[in-house]
Amino acid sequence: MSKFRQPSVLPGFGLTFGFTTFFLSALVLLPLAALVLMAASMHWSDFVHVVLSPRAIGSYRLSFGASFLAASINLVFGFIIAWTLVRYEFPGRKLIDALIDMPFALPTAVSGIALTTVFAQNGWIGRYLEPLGIKVAYTWIGVTVALTLIGMPFVVRSVQPALLEVQRDLEDAAETLGAGRFYVFRRIILPTVLPALLTGFTLAFARAVGEYGSVIFIAGNLPMKTEITPLLIVIHLEEFDYKGAAALGFVMLVISFVMLLTINLLQAWGRRRLVHSTR
């Protein structure tokens, strides 16, 4: 039998590993297994009936569509913000840098009611959009705005360290040799930060798909129109339809797993490229 762990002079592996495994199993793995088993105990046709009902499909469309759009907006603006923070000095840069983590620390209910107030018809921003015929609060646009806020730090924080890895000598050399700005961006900067950008995008997307608190205030929560999948799960639960909730929860759990796997693969890819470029 090959050794499970390499020998070390440090004590406490059995205790800490055992405790971690126990806590992890009791609090995380067992409850998640309950969800999977509950979904698995359903009859196949019942399961399909719940997860492919028109209302569920409408909610997937909104959840995934708005999450994808929000993550895409973050891909662009997250890069711009990371670039600004890494490359330029301006008054308040450190403050802005610290504020980027705000959506991580701010409770989702708070960002939900605050965004709704700002983007409502008479809100600070909503009142200027209203005459243009753009309704944000209580529409899919509002959902996208909330999900953009939630996902923003993921892209910025992934891209920042990657931008620091860009070799400035290469940029200089390219410019000296007559390359335009856009060419430098496309051939030198983009390849270096691409894995980080995609990781940030996937993290933001994954977080947005499951987001609940900040969305339910700004979404109108109308079935088929502005109802996200997590809300549909809550509605099933409120009707004591545990199986229906478990079925939808199972679908979302599988999607989370796929995304977690994607993130791990992207990060491994990024590390490999980094090793290549420094060699």
Added chain:
Amino acid sequence: MAATQQSAAVEDSATRPGGASIRSSLTRWFFIGLSLLFLAALLLAPLATVFATALDKGVRAYVRSFADPDTAAALRLTLITALVVVPLNTVFGLAASWAIAKFEFHGKSFFITLIDLPLAVSPVISGLIFVLLFGLHGWFGTWLQDHDISVIFALPGIILATMFVTFPYVARELIPLMQQLGNDEEEAAITLGAGGWMTFFRVTLPKVRWGLVYGVILCNARAMGEFGAVSVVSGHIRGLTNTMPLHIEILYNEYNFVGAFAVASLLTLLAVLTLVVKTLVERTGYRRR
């Protein structure tokens, strides 16, 4: 570390030849302007709204909103929950980071992925799984009812759901920090005859203390602010099973905006405090090196 590197990069840009040309200063301000505009609309405006609405009817009304017994009860419940959850998750985080950072074993990265799992799961599902286990129609539902124990729609459920959601935070701060700082000092202590606990308290804990502080503060902020998971298990009983975020929802839906935003302002201040601690911790980290 990243902060120092970043400052160096910024200084490097400032002193670069050609950095003062009109075209480069135009792009510079274009990027800065665009970033600030985006953050102002999405982040600063909502933050300012929280305080503006809370103080809309004057300071008196703001202060008075905390006198509401239901608000006080929500505050108390949130504090109790955090008081149970944060220490447990801190102990877990210390144990997990010791096992992972100090030893090499098979399947380590898979193990880390499992610890991160709650972060990838929707908060609604984090609540749902406990309802499926302990709810009236759940696995242990009948048994719990027979023994007159309530988990769902009561404090234990709220604590379990909060614990699940905030489970990875301390561990995630500590694991990379411990890995980065290495095992040399611990190995020296053990070789010189110190016991395991003594090594932990006298060598490891001082080494990682700032990371631990930030992990605990972040865990606390998330525990006090959790909405989705707690909303599923709480049952929204006013004055009884409403935490602060849930109470915000109720007040907001009753059009009591001053009340809702007053409670929200407390949680916002907590978030600001969390970020201040984070910034301070990053600064000490870079002084040490």
